[in-house]
Amino acid sequence: MSKSKPTLPRGTRDFGPEVSAKRSYIIEKIKQNFVRYGFSQLETPAMENLSTLTGKYGDEGDQLLFKILNSGDYLSKTSEEDYGKGSKHLTSKIADKGLRYDLTVPFARFVVMNQHDISFPFKRFQIQPVWRADRPQKGRYREFYQCDADIVGSKAIWNEVELTLLFNDVFSDLRLDDYVIKVNHREMLFMLANYVGLEGKEVPFCAEIDKLDKIGSDKVIENVLALGGDKEKVSAVMSLLEETDKEVLISKVKAINPENEGVQEVIEFFESLDQFNDKDLKVELDLSLARGLSYYTGMIYEVKPTSVQMGSICGGGRYDNLTGVFGLDGISGIGISFGLDRIYDVMEELNLFPEDITQPLDILIVHFSEVNLKHGQKVVMQLREAGIKADLYPASDKIKKQFNYADKIQTPHTLVIGDNEMKSGEYMLKNMQSGEQKPMKVDEIIQLFKG
Template sequence: MQKPSIPRGTRDFGPIQMAKRNHIFNTIRSVYERYGFAQLETPTMENLSVLTGKYGDEGDQLLFKVLNSGDFLSKTAPEDYKEGSKKMLTKISEKGLRYDLTVPFARYVVMHRNEISFPFKRYQIQPVWRADRPQKGRYREFYQCDADVVGTNSLICEAEIIAMINEVFTKLKLPDFTIKINNRKILIGITEVIGAQGKEAEFCVAIDKLDKIGIDKVNEELLQKGFSEENIQLLKPVFGFEGSISNKLSFLSDYFSSSEIGLEGVRETEEILSYLKSYQLENDHLELDLTLARGLSYYTGTIFEVKANGVQIGSITGGGRYDNLTGVFGLKEVSGVGISFGVDRIYDVLEELNLYPESTATQVQVMIVNFGEEMTSVGIQLLQSLRNEGIRAEIYPDASKMKKQMTYANNLNIPFVVLIGEDEINAGNYTLKNMADGEQAAYKSDDLISKIKNSR
């Protein structure tokens, strides 16, 4: 007999888990729509030509490739095997599972540019796939909830993103989180100051691992990528600087005296903060993190990352400004900025901190006990009355023993059951039992409905 299993890095979600996930989805969706974003979806698969070259070398290695249908080896020759997997890949695979939602969105914008109005604001809630090594908080299949604006350079969009992040996590009752912010231009400026011009990509990929491997390992990687000991020594004032956002910006203004692009990153950050003041947030949760890099190669301006404090898990939200992403598909000079909430990690954080509202624990509010054919007609009529009032209700399908039906209700955490016997039918009443405390009483239909509604 074959033992059933699922691939590593994937998960099943039962009804209770789905209720909790939908709580997250619905919260994020409601915020996106309040800020004027419209929903769209893109296919699970994209052409590999769309996906490759957009995430850097490490990102490309994590793409799930889809074998061509039919005899996928028919177009290969013996010499292809000798030339290695990269040569072979072009012959046996033309498609891949999407790695994120941003690149497919850029492809969509270019293909539909004559149908949409710019600036274009869209949100997208769909799964993505990465051939990563599974571990806590890191999955091979997971959902992202993206919101992007394309067709404008305005830094108001960045301020809006910070406001949305705050609103989402406030609604999810997550009190302790940090929104880390930086700018790729600041990072490029740093490479100029330390004398490592032209190595911005290598620099960003290396320091993006700082939280995972520590400063010593990052320095080792930088040396391996061609940075000198002098370059690394000149990084120490940046990585070691502590202070408020204003302190760090003042430090950078002096540090970048010879780097115009670095100063531009400082000015952009200051402009975003000036807009943010008008939102009058009680706590913006912001931290300027000069080591924040975001490994994806398409970012060109402000970058974001959100950490849940007190929980051993990676970032739960990330994003940033990208100026050239649509350009690779033939639509140049269209800037965009976006954010992505990692639902699977947010799920784990809320679970660990026990932050789900009680209403997500059950789908059904009341179950009608089935006493047999005579009572079924009356039970179904009551069932429809309950549902017409927006109450989630069901009738037990079989006339089983009372203990079995009550066990079922308890197992599903159904808060109320309704008992309809001969006495109830003769009196025109229904007996409502509270499953938490065992209290029960007889009610007319309207009173029973009010009782259940008021218990929410």
């Protein structure tokens, strides 16, 4: 039998010890803040029934669902006629499950199935992988993690405020200062569409506005005029989109329609944030932000790094009737998602990971004989029980080989055990960088490392 070279499916990745340690560091900081803000952890299965997933992401999303073949003889219930009807029909006969495409639809399904056991408002976070049968390319994978937090069952503007504070606290813990939280409101965008004379064409108007940073204002004006917008009013709206002073911007938008729900909520949102000025919040009102408007119904968020060329690293917004597709109407929610892979790339580029994050050990115990090895087994467990990351070279190989291994794994310290050390109870602790070494008792070593 010929041996084949092992490969990975396209769009998937291995994460070695260093990358895994750095990803875990980010996840842990996010998770700690989720818990601190009162979110409960939720996990859903990797697979869902296709009836749960299909029709929730549009035609394009349905095409990107990974389908799972039914177990057993999955072709036994098919006929030649089924093959002739094409792959879409055939798939319905041979696959009734699929890998989850995101964390939001499974969350909605969970809420509906557990509605009588849940206390609303319900705050949940979820950190799990999702799968999309997308065409792999730089920055786009078929398997990737999402880190989501949602609050359902409340329309209070405090939800929008505390999720903004949550963004701030996570990035503060990650020591990532170079970012801006951009916010906007769907109702304000729709109000602007009506103002320029595009009632009934709000979504196409917003789609053009969203292209501002890609194609420039002249082209956006041209496209909006082509939709039928009033020239003078379109020009006025463009000046609003380029306004950077928040107070001036709110004042001008309010002048168009002070009764607009979006205007009122944005004013209340910023007034609430004012009491947290000590946090140096990096929040901007950006009327050109128009992400996900087929999904979001209120406030929308996008977080972008400011010192690294990168798209958004987080996003989210208010949505109404999340659970309506499963028969439970009237449940409003708001959610945000941290982009783990992009946050990783930004932190790597800015060199923000702690130096010791990839250091698997504090001490490696090396020894001269089988008897020393046996003695080392008790010592290593003493160190571990004291919370020190310690390991024991597992075989009585030549001491030079053991030190070579210590160099390769870049352990900062070695502890040498020989016959004399066993008798005295003092072991030679060696700093592998400086070469400095000192005989120490186990309790002294513990005190040194525990500070």
